[in-house]
Amino acid sequence: MNVIGMISGTSYDAIEAVAVDFDLRERVVHARLLDHVSVPYDAGLRSRVAIVLPPRQTTIDEVCRLDTEIGQAFAAVAAGLAATHFAGGADVVCSHGQTVFHWVHEGHALGTLQIGQAAWIAEATGATVVADVRARDVAAGGHGAPLASLVDVLVLGRAPEEVRGALNLGGISNVTVVGPEREPLAFDIGPANALMDAAVTWKTAGAELYDHDGAHARRGRIDEDLLAAFLAEPYYRAPAPKSTGKELFHLEYLQSHLAGRELSLDDLVATLTELTVRTVADAVLAQGVRELFVSGGGTRNPVVMAGLRRRLEESGVTLSLIDELGVPEAAKEAVLFALIGFLSVLGLEASIASCTGARHGCVLGAITPGRQPVLAVSSSEAPMSLVVTSALGAT
């Protein structure tokens, strides 16, 4: 089956998209990864996403406009990939869209909103589109996250002899853990790049959007007092399963912790980089992980990676990119959504209840039909009339 998977993550930096040819044989999914593209949001759209995200307020008309424009941006990426790789068109496109709100209250996810209207994608590609992939898991009592646990558990193995983990360093860090005689577990750890990006963007007035190659962190000195204040965040001590997002870890959160301290950009970024390293290393060690496979934009920050190596390898944990397991790290999340699309149209569960905290695994997503019928039906001709046989009032 020819599938396109797409996401823009919590950093809303780019649409990550893959074209995959899937086959399911004897309970093994064979995925031939044909392409991965990373298409940056144009600057105007990116800044409009930035100004609707919490803690800012927005209007319903702006949500409608963004839903349309993000849908159109995703549609263009999908149409491009389909034209290049699938002569007959894609069968399925699964789009995560852009998370604009993830509603967590007292440790429970109550709702989650991803926008990027699927109809534009169906119209541009003719494919069956699977979207709104998190909502069903939330409705089943889960966090709707980390959905990456699906790919992680499949590539790590459900019950390996040693405890293994898969870590993603996006805007938020999340980890999936598998091991002998334990159910797979997954949770959001905390901010990976979210606070660093916020600091850099704020202090450079938007001239820089992230700490490219860790340049600021490398020059800065860690402020231990400030680090301790950040580490006091109760989220880090909450039990898994748990999820978080930019609803918590945003610029105002960062500023409230500064509490009058005057730090240079370099020192602030060095401190936030260490916060990422410490929270991730502590979470991984607390789970008894022996082998860790890493993905996401944070792997391209050498200061983050050196810090993680130092803390983990001294405890005997080996650290590799998830590429070692066959999944290119930058493409992992897009592959995840392609896989969810594939499983959803087959009617197969794509969430792992022990990882998201749901009551049961779910077939995920809302389906927008494309040119082909979603279900095989006996007639493919458009109807000409409607005959209603009423059972109302029948005794």
Ligand SMILES: Nc1ncnc2c1ncn2[C@@H]1O[C@H](COP(=O)(O)OP(=O)(O)OP(=O)(O)O)[C@@H](O)[C@H]1O
């Ligand atoms: N060369 C680099 N040096 C330092 N940081 C980098 C580099 N390249 C990427 N990053 C960081 O990675 C971030 C983007 O990572 P990624 O795309 O994995 O996250 P995301 O879009 O938030 O996805 P998600 O949160 O859903 O996993 C950037 O905002 C930046 O902070």
Ligand SMILES: [Mg+2]
């Ligand atoms: Mg991204």
